[in-house]
Amino acid sequence: MTALRNVWAVLLREVAAYFLSPVAWIVITLFLLVNGATFSYFTSYFQGHPRQITLVVESLFGFALFWILPLSPILTMRLFAEEKRTGSLELLMTAPVTEAHVALGKFLAAQAFYCLIWASLLPFFAILDVLGEPDWGPILTTYTGVVFLGLLTNALGCLASAWTRNQLVSAIVALSGNLLLFYVTLAQGLIPADAIEVQRVLHYLSFTHHFDGDFFQGSLDVRYLFFYGSLAASLIFLSVLSLEARKWR
Amino acid sequence: MIEVQDLSKSFGPVRALDRVSFTVEEGQILGFLGPNGAGKSTTMRILTGFLPGDGGTVRVAGHDVAKESLQVRRATGYLPEGVPLYPEMRVGEYLRFRARLKGLQRSRKTELIARALESTGVADVERRVIGTLSRGYRQRVGLADALLAEPKVLILDEPTVGLDPEQVRQFRHLLREVGRDRTVILSTHILSEVELVCSHVAIIHRGRIVARDTASSIRRRFGGLERVVAEVAGPLKEVRAALGKDPRVARVSAAAGDTYHRFTLEPAGGEDLRETVFKVVRDGGWLLRELRRESVSLEDAFVDIIGGASGRSPGVEEAR
Incomplete structure (x- = not known):
């Protein structure tokens, strides 16, 4: 009960802090602008053909997916780095809360804001629903994939932020981590196709594959979601340890 | 607590x-x-x-x-x-x-x-x-x-x-x-x-x-008791020696001036040293311009306590 209240208190403050900082507004604006441009480009020759609608949905998500790479690092870079730099971490951690409460609250705030940004795509789908009959199945599975992948990238961002007192360093480290995940796909091309076991591992790790082959098609492979979720949990655990690390020196 | x-x-x-x-x-x-x-x-x-x-x-x-x-x-x-x-x-x-x-x-x-x-x-x-x-x-x-x-x-x-x-x-x-x-x-x-x-x-x-x-x-x-500060015109060493002769004076420090030198006396016990200073100056035939008591502040005590150790300790306070 106390734990829940503490996590909630931290979460509320962090979400409020997002809306009070210009970074969040810049990200939202860019996200809407770019996706709006993508949407209007792909709908400019729109004739209401069902295949066309699927194409618009896939393009919209496909382009938006690139946002995964910088989005989480930008959203999470402030979380701990700023508190360390200004020293407010000292006030936070001398309140009757544990490191786990703080880390979880901050992570969930980033996740909530991340989901909010992705929710800004919903109006586009609503427009498609008015113009034709989009298949809501793939839209929902892709959204699920995006939310779970966000758990992973946001947790990675939290860990990066817990490591440093410099926001830029945090963002760069988190971005590098995300790029590493992304390059798994490219690494597949370098490894001989008959090394099936290696290929299978890489396939399991590569989130672009999960989206292209699974979520976009309207199916939900729970293994992928579990992969994101469990990796995220480990990363948050490491973030808690990094916060406690000041006590070991 | x-x-x-x-x-x-x-x-x-x-x-x-x-x-x-x-x-x-x-x-x-x-x-x-x-x-x-x-x-x-x-x-x-x-x-x-x-x-x-x-x-x-x-x-x-x-x-x-x-x-x-x-x-x-x-x-x-x-x-x-x-x-x-x-x-x-x-x-x-x-x-x-x-x-x-x-x-x-x-x-x-x-x-x-x-x-x-x-x-x-x-x-x-x-x-x-x-x-x-x-x-x-x-x-x-x-x-x-x-x-x-x-x-x-x-x-x-x-x-x-x-x-x-x-x-x-x-x-x-x-x-x-x-x-x-x-x-x-x-x-x-x-x-x-x-x-x-x-x-x-x-x-x-x-x-x-x-x-x-x-x-x-x-x-x-740490600060002793009340000090006495006096400004005396006379040969610095002689005045200082004369002031230090009294057993009730624990320490005399002197700061040289043009004609008047400033002497600071610390008592050995709780005595008021102003009379001593006056008598010494009168006996020596010197001139006295100022004579006052000065109560020791915590600042002096502090300087006294840590003053012996020169330099500063490493800046561990900056460590977080």
């Missing part, structure tokens, strides 16, 4: 605290005094559970800091050095956040926040963004936060640094008010602050407690 026993702490090869022991009884206001880098902030961080000590025990409000950190934090209000508040939040928002974090009951929250705002005099800036407040106001908001959960123990790290003289005066007044029914430990390197506010003093230097007593007895113990 606060018991520190043989507390040690090292940051790598740097020994920040070396078997520090002191106690603060309920209702006392302890001034924790020392030059920069002496270990004040480190001690306070250990008291509040932000950092653990390497050895020794610390008990605050009856709880062991190492084992019952959360209970200690519930019983303590802490104002860290530099008052790191969230600049983007409004004062009221910030205090509501802190109240939630400190687990204040919903029914009492509004009342306690109002009381904290009131007692620290920040009610008029409740709707202001913290980042736009002056240093003095931010300090008070920090104090309001520390007082929020009505803690029995108040730990304030350099609470008056960066304030202008008027703000310092107000802050001291505020401290005396809130310290009436609380145990307070405040660190500072400004001596006058301790003299004005604190009932007790602990002086820390290079990680060791070098003196620990009431403010007045420290002054007595």
Whole structure:
């Protein structure tokens, strides 16, 4: 009960802090602008053909997916780095809360804001629903994939932020981590196709594959979601340890 | 209320605290005094559970800091050095956040926040963004936060640094008010602050407690008693020798001037040395321009205590 209240208190403050900082507004604006441009480009020759609608949905998500790479690092870079730099971490951690409460609250705030940004795509789908009959199945599975992948990238961002007192360093480290995940796909091309076991591992790790082959098609492979979720949990655990690390020196 | 026993702490090869022991009884206001880098902030961080000590025990409000950190934090209000508040939040928002974090009951929250705002005099800036407040106001908001959960123990790290003289005066007044029914430990390197506010003093230097007593007895113990300052026109060495002859004079120091030299005499006991000075000057046929008593301040005591050790200890206070 106390734990829940503490996590909630931290979460509320962090979400409020997002809306009070210009970074969040810049990200939202860019996200809407770019996706709006993508949407209007792909709908400019729109004739209401069902295949066309699927194409618009896939393009919209496909382009938006690139946002995964910088989005989480930008959203999470402030979380701990700023508190360390200004020293407010000292006030936070001398309140009757544990490191786990703080880390979880901050992570969930980033996740909530991340989901909010992705929710800004919903109006586009609503427009498609008015113009034709989009298949809501793939839209929902892709959204699920995006939310779970966000758990992973946001947790990675939290860990990066817990490591440093410099926001830029945090963002760069988190971005590098995300790029590493992304390059798994490219690494597949370098490894001989008959090394099936290696290929299978890489396939399991590569989130672009999960989206292209699974979520976009309207199916939900729970293994992928579990992969994101469990990796995220480990990363948050490491973030808690990094916060406690000041006590070991 | 606060018991520190043989507390040690090292940051790598740097020994920040070396078997520090002191106690603060309920209702006392302890001034924790020392030059920069002496270990004040480190001690306070250990008291509040932000950092653990390497050895020794610390008990605050009856709880062991190492084992019952959360209970200690519930019983303590802490104002860290530099008052790191969230600049983007409004004062009221910030205090509501802190109240939630400190687990204040919903029914009492509004009342306690109002009381904290009131007692620290920040009610008029409740709707202001913290980042736009002056240093003095931010300090008070920090104090309001520390007082929020009505803690029995108040730990304030350099609470008056960066304030202008008027703000310092107000802050001291505020401290005396809130310290009436609380145990307070405040660190500072400004001596006058301790003299004005604190009932007790602990002086820390290079990680060791070098003196620990009431403010007045420290002054007595280390500063001697009342000194006598005299300006005399005459041959400096001769006057000095003549003044030093009296057994009641413990020490004579002299500063040369053009015609008049300034002599400072420290008594061996509690005697008034002014008569002695007058007699010596009269017997020598010299001229006397000034003769006054000077009571020793805590500042002199402080310089006396740590003055022997030259240089400063490494800047462990900067370590986080």
